[in-house]
Amino acid sequence: MIEVEHLSKVYGSTTAIQNVDFSVQKxxxxxxxxxxxxxxxxxxxxxxxxxxxxxxxxxxxxxxxxEQSLAVRKRIGYLPENPPLYGDMTVASFLNFVASIKGVKPGDRRQRVIWAMERCQLTEKRKVLIRKLSKGFKQRVGIAQAIVHDPAVIILDEPTVGLDPKQIIEVRNLIKSLAEDHTIILSTHILPEVSMTCDRVTIINQGRVVATNTPDNLLAELKGNLSYQLEVAGAEGMAIAHCLQSLPGVEEVQTKTHPQQQERQQILVRSNQLEELGQQLAQAIVTQGWDLYEMQRLRPTLEDVFLNLITSEAVDEEMAVELPEEKPENPEESNKNSENAQ
Incomplete structure (x- = not known):
């Protein structure tokens, strides 16, 4: 339904996006x-x-x-980050106005406006001036104007920005319900929105796409980065760390004294392999005669994936420093330089 190929945008000397590729299915x-x-x-x-x-x-x-801008605009509904609303119009009159400029036939407008208000739970606010609405309801009006002409594609730019938790949940449920009949692309920097709403994710950083996949598949790529959180008593943190660090597959061990239980140590163990280490960790602790009060496996989250990709990009850029090209040494010149040095 949406196909983006080698997309770039340059403002003067600033490159906003570079060679962006992704697609969205119906x-x-x-x-x-x-x-x-x-x-x-x-x-x-x-x-x-x-x-x-x-x-x-x-x-x-x-x-x-x-090339076919008008044909495209008939098939999309667009909600910018700041909704284009007229504060001195009522919700119903504004949506009727939007429906008219988007080409909805006069005989169909009333029904389309009613439908959009019902989908966005705006029916009770239909006669209220938009400037008197709360931020959450204004956002709903913004979504309603994007769908009033029943477009095939809905583009939402930061649809939950500035909303309170209750409003975020309501807008999230609205977006999921719209997906039954529409193709939706939404931009956000809020990770929970992606994991709870989206079928697939495209991650962009510094104008370039760094990953595209389902949330589950992105998490699977980090499944080797398992971590374990333990609570142990009976030894100093350094001794526990030394013992666990010697186990195969353990990449890092961090320890700190429990803030309430001074005799206990809180241990964070990071693994560098796919196999579970829980049994080996527990066995090593029990064999030493220490007390194991708690052990929890920490699964990677979408936030871990995001930070891992963003960090990797930053490291790659730091390392990509152009070094002067070394020219192969000419044997004759080398001999002359050696003679001059003597």
């Missing part, structure tokens, strides 16, 4: 995830036809965003 929710300034909003604006790309192509439902 009926899918794609999370476009990245830190602030990664290029998410720039990409969303290009997809919506709001700004042109410098290079690359974007197709929505088979139509090129640049």
């Amino acid at each position: 009926g899918e929710i794609l999370g476009f995830l990245g830190p602030n300034g990664a290029g998410k909003t720039t990409t969303m604006r290009i997809l919506a036809g709001y700004i042109p790309a410098t290079t690359g192509t974007v197709r929505v439902a088979g139509f090129d965003v640049h």
